[in-house]
Structure formats: structure tokens, C-alpha cells
Amino acid sequence: MIEIDEVTKRFRRNNSGKQTELVVLEDISFNVKDGELVSIIGPSGCGKTTFLKIIAGLEPKTKGSIRLNGKEISSAGKDRGLVFQTFNLFPWMNVQENVEFGLYELSPKERSERSSRFIKLVGLESFEKYHPHELSGGMQQRVGIARALAIEPEVLLLDEPLANVDAQTAEKLIDEFLKIFEITKKTVIYVTHNMDEAIYASDRIVVLSARPGKVKEIYEVNLPKPRWNYEIRSLPEFGALRYKLRDSLGLAMK
Amino acid sequence: MTETEDLEDQQGNILKNKWVIRAITFAIIVAAWQIAGSNLNPIYLSTPTAIVNAYFTLLTQTGRYSLIPATVETLEATFLGFGLSIVIGLPLGLMMGMFRSIDIAIDPYMNALYVSPRVALIPLIIIWFGIGFNAIVVTVLLLAVFPVAINTYAGVRNIGRSLLETSEVFGVKGMRRFRKVLFPSTIPFFMTGLRLGIGQAFIGVIVAQMLLALSGLGYLITAFGDYFDTPQLMALIIELMVLGVAMTTMVQIIENKISYWKQSERAFK
Ligand SMILES: Nc1ncnc2c1ncn2[C@@H]1O[C@H](COP(=O)(O)OP(=O)(O)OP(=O)(O)O)[C@@H](O)[C@H]1O
Numbered sequence: 342m343i344e345i346d347e348v349t350k351r352f353r354r355n356n357s358g359k360q361t362e363l364v365v366l367e368d369i370s371f372n373v374k375d376g377e378l379v380s381i382i383g384p385s386g387c388g389k390t391t392f393l394k395i396i397a398g399l400e401p402k403t404k405g406s407i408r409l410n411g412k413e414i415s416s417a418g419k420d421r422g423l424v425f426q427t428f429n430l431f432p433w434m435n436v437q438e439n440v441e442f443g444l445y446e447l448s449p450k451e452r453s454e455r456s457s458r459f460i461k462l463v464g465l466e467s468f469e470k471y472h473p474h475e476l477s478g479g480m481q482q483r484v485g486i487a488r489a490l491a492i493e494p495e496v497l498l499l500d501e502p503l504a505n506v507d508a509q510t511a512e513k514l515i516d517e518f519l520k521i522f523e524i525t526k527k528t529v530i531y532v533t534h535n536m537d538e539a540i541y542a543s544d545r546i547v548v549l550s551a552r553p554g555k556v557k558e559i560y561e562v563n564l565p566k567p568r569w570n571y572e573i574r575s576l577p578e579f580g581a582l583r584y585k586l587r588d589s590l591g592l593a594m595k
Numbered sequence: 596m597t598e599t600e601d602l603e604d605q606q607g608n609i610l611k612n613k614w615v616i617r618a619i620t621f622a623i624i625v626a627a628w629q630i631a632g633s634n635l636n637p638i639y640l641s642t643p644t645a646i647v648n649a650y651f652t653l654l655t656q657t658g659r660y661s662l663i664p665a666t667v668e669t670l671e672a673t674f675l676g677f678g679l680s681i682v683i684g685l686p687l688g689l690m691m692g693m694f695r696s697i698d699i700a701i702d703p704y705m706n707a708l709y710v711s712p713r714v715a716l717i718p719l720i721i722i723w724f725g726i727g728f729n730a731i732v733v734t735v736l737l738l739a740v741f742p743v744a745i746n747t748y749a750g751v752r753n754i755g756r757s758l759l760e761t762s763e764v765f766g767v768k769g770m771r772r773f774r775k776v777l778f779p780s781t782i783p784f785f786m787t788g789l790r791l792g793i794g795q796a797f798i799g800v801i802v803a804q805m806l807l808a809l810s811g812l813g814y815l816i817t818a819f820g821d822y823f824d825t826p827q828l829m830a831l832i833i834e835l836m837v838l839g840v841a842m843t844t845m846v847q848i849i850e851n852k853i854s855y856w857k858q859s860e861r862a863f864k
Pocket residue numbers: 352363365384385386387388389390391392552
């Protein structure tokens with residue numbers, strides 16, 4: 342269970358001698374239940390990445406509290422895995438080495454067992470020795486997911502993981518990701534720009550307003566499960582929710 | 596025929612063409628030189644045939660003006676000085692890049708030395724090390740250590756924030772972060788430093804030998820210049836060019852091997 346309570350983030354800037362402040366996030370509050378998938382959607386620059394970095398422990402918050410199972414989060418830790426929009430693989434490491442990046446505490450045997458298990462889970466067996474530049478964008482992001490899952494975190498944080506992948510691959514990958522989240526029983530916070538992706542994947546959708554990002558609306562998604570089924574996209578409920586979301590985002594952008 | 600085959604074929608043609616073009620240019624230059632050289636006082640230009648003859652005389656000769664010992668000595672000094680430049684320049688660049696205080700302390704001196712004509716220090720080196728092999732190696736070090744250190748430094752400074760954030764997320768810090776992330780990401784920059792450094796090292800050797808040695812290629816150049824022996828002088832200059840190209844090519848080959856991931860990264864952008 343993640344409890345997010347009145348999280349505010351301000352960036353201080355030195356504007357030619359004058360101190361200015363940029364309020365990026367303001368009083369963000371919501372909870373994420375165990376095993377739930379919550380999407381965060383909002384206009385560009387509203388602070389989605391900043392918010393995810395705060396939860397990951399990469400960026401300090403100005404105010405508020407974030408608790409994971411009752412414990413306040415203050416720095417990065419292996420109970421949270423992060424998947425980046427830009428993949429952030431290490432180009433000099435092959436797939437296996439990238440996936441094993443966070444596994445230095447394990448014995449060599451456990452390490453290679455663990456990495457091959459997750460490489461298999463994302464469907465990249467037989468690509469272990471490939472380097473990132475030899476992989477497509479979609480394959481690179483599979484490595485990113487495998488790397489984050491391999492540390493066996495409770496919570497998986499994803500920052501627009503499919504934004505740098507073409508639409509067809511993204512549609513295929515989201516199904517695979519949903520299956521993987523189900524198998525591994527992860528609690529997921531999923532940042533996206535894409536309304537269809539958000540509806541398709543989420544249990545709930547948090548809509549943020551334009552900067553300063555505030556919680557504008559939270560939608561429950563009551564579509565049937567399992568979700569990896571294209572038919573869901575043509576259900577009337579899907580369309581109705583899409584309409585509401587669009588409206589809410591459209592207003593948010595004004 | 597598929598599109599890719601077509602492309603490869605075209606590239607093959609261009610490659611063949613390239614060497615044809617070069618062979619023709621070379622032939623024209625040599626012929627023009629031969630004609631011009633034969634009609635002038637041989638002191639000015641000499642001729643390709645005279646230079647080839649001079650080269651074989653130098654090769655077969657024994658004693659003070661013999662080419663092979665001079666070449667060996669010059670290469671020895673280059674590689675020794677260059678090796679020292681790596682041993683000193685690499686850690687120096689890494690430390691300056693990673694520790695702000697070391698950077699602040701050393702940077703002004705590094706900069707002052709880097710932008711000044713360092714060959715001006717040769718008289719001082721003679722006072723400290725006398726004339727001879729040691730002084731030459733020190734001169735090489737003085738020229739080559741800067742490109743190595745400064746490029747390594749730039750490599751550390753250039754590492755993307757996102758890769759450091761990734762390290763943090765996965766709990767990789769301290770020495771492990773250095774080994775797994777910082778050091779590998781500076782390697783392409785370090786290799787650029789080597790490529791520039793080997794050129795500088797070679798300049799250092801020749802200048803030092805011209806000024807303070809009684810042997811080596813630099814010394815021979817000064818000697819034949821003093822005797823107005825243009826064919827031998829030209830033969831030596833051409834040998835220097837060939838050696839220079841060979842050394843940079845060698846570094847380039849190592850560079851392509853080691854930072855292959857960087858090269859291919861560039862190709863995609
Ligand atoms: N380190 C920083 N220092 C100062 N300002 C920052 C910093 N990081 C982000 N910002 C500012 O915070 C705001 C939100 O940035 P953020 O990257 O979180 O937006 P986002 O919602 O992820 O946008 P996008 O959808 O385009 O990815 C931006 O206006 C940005 O300029």
C-alpha cells in the first residue's frame with residue numbers, strides 16, 4: 342500500500358541573481374492498494390516525471406509524505422523498481438549484464454538464474470549477449486522492464502515506457518506488460534500520455550492538471566479482466582470513459 | 596537484387612574508385628615533382644628518384660647516420676613517453692572529473708600549461724635531466740599527458756545524469772559505480788585523448804631530438820638540413836609522415852574495437 346499525502350514540489354531557480362520558485366506539484370494525495378495499477382495522466386510539463394522520481398527517491402519533495410507499507414520513503418531502495426521513458430540501458434553492457442545491474446548482492450549462480458528467469462519472462466531468451474544498439478526500441482524497453490523486475494521490487498514505477506516505441510509495438514507490449522504485472526503481482530504506478538493506454542491498463546486513473554500539477558480527477562476503471570484482450574477497446578464503457586477523460590484533460594490544458 | 600545488396604555494391608564501387616583516384620593523384624604528383632625537381636637546383640626540391648636512392652643509402656649505411664637505429668630509438672622514446680602519459684594522465688583526468696576540490700585546485704595550472712607552447716620548457720628540462728634519452732621522454736610526457744588527461748576529464752564530466760540516476764535506483768554506488776558506470780562511459784573520450792596524444796608524443800620526440808640529441812630521427816633531420824642534403828632530408832620527412840599515420844591508425848583501430856558501442860550509437864543518431 343502506497344499512501345501519498347499532500348506532496349508538493351517546488352524547484353528553486355536563480356534567475357540572474359533573483360531567486361524564483363517554480364511550483365511543479367501541489368498537494369498531491371491518493372493511495373495505491375497492493376496489486377493495483379494506477380495510471381497518472383496529464384499535460385506535458387505538469388510534473389509526472391518529477392512525481393515518479395520523488396516516489397523512486399531520486400528527487401526530494403518540498404512538502405508532504407509518501408509511505409510504502411507505513412514506512413516513509415526518503416531515498417532510493419530496492420522495494421521500488423523504475424522503468425525509464427528513454428530506456429537508460431548501459432550501452433557497454435549486454436542484455437544479461439544490464440538485467441543483472443542491480444543484482445550484485447546475489448551469488449553469481451543466483452544472479453544468472455534470476456536474470457535468465459526475467460529475460461525469459463520478457464521474451465528475450467537467446468538475446469542475452471546482444472548489446473542495446475543491436476536491439477529495437479521495443480526490445481530495449483523489455484530489457485528495461487526485466488532489469489526493474491529482477492530486483493524483485495514491491496512497486497513498479499513506469500515513466501511513459503512506451504512513448505519511444507511505435508504504436509503497433511506499443512499495443513503488443515502493453516498486453517505483455519499486463520500479463521507480467523499479473524504474474525509477478527506488482528503494485529504499479531504507470532505514467533502515460535496516452536488515454537487509451539491508461540484506460541486499457543489501469544484500475545484507476547489519476548488526472549493531473551497543468552502546472553502546478555494537482556489531482557484534478559480520479560477515475561475508476563471498471564472494465565472486465567483480464568485486460569489483454571483487444572475487444573475491451575470496443576466496449577461502450579471504454580468509449581464513455583475515454584470521452585470523460587478527454588474532457589477532463591481538455592479542460593486541464595486550458 | 597535487393598536494396599541492401601545494391602547499396603553494398605555501390606559502396607564497393609566507391610571504395611574501388613577511391614583507391615584508383617588516389618593512385619592517379621599520386622602518379623601525377625610524383626611525375627610533376629620529378630620534372631620540376633630536375634629543372635631546379637636540387638637543393639630546393641630534389642626529385643623522387645633521388646629521394647628513393649637517398650632512402651636506401653640511409654637504410655644500408657652503418658654508424659651515426661644509419662636509419663634503423665635512429666628509428667628504433669625514436670619509437671622507443673615515443674612509446675615510453677606516451678605510456679607514461681597514460682599512466683599519469685588517465686588517473687589525473689579521472690580524479691579531476693570526479694572530485695570537485697581536485698578539479699578546482701589543479702585546473703588553473705593544467706590550463707596554463709595546456710595553452711602555452713610547452714616546447715618552451717625544453718631548456719628547463721635540459722637543466723633538470725641533462726641531454727639524452729631521459730630528457731626526450733620527459734618532453735614527450737609533457738606534450739602527450741595533457742590531451743589524455745583533459746579528454747578523460749571531459750569524459751567524466753559528460754556522463755549523462757540519467758545513467759547516474761539509473762545507478763542510484765538500482766543501489767549501485769561508490770567503487771562499484773565507478774567500475775560499472777563511470778569508467779566505461781569515459782572510455783570513448785579517453786580513446787580520443789590517446790589519438791590526439793600519440794600525435795603530440797611524436798611531435799615531442801622529434802622536436803626534442805632536434806634540439807638536444809646526438810641520435811634519433813630528429814637529430815638526423817637537423818644534421819642533413821645543416822648539410823643542405825635535401826634528398827636525405829626529404830626521405831626522413833616522408834618516413835616521419837608514414838610513422839605518424841601508422842601510429843594514429845593503430846590507436847584508431849584499438850578505439851574502434853574498444854568503444855564499438857559508442858561508434859554504433861553515433862551511427863543511429
Ligand atoms: N531539476 C529540475 N530543476 C528545475 N526544474 C525542473 C527540474 N526538473 C523538472 N523541472 C521542471 O518541472 C516541470 C515538470 O517537469 P516533468 O519532467 O516532471 O514534467 P512531465 O509531466 O514529466 O512532462 P512530460 O509529459 O513532457 O514528460 C517542468 O516545467 C520542468 O521545467
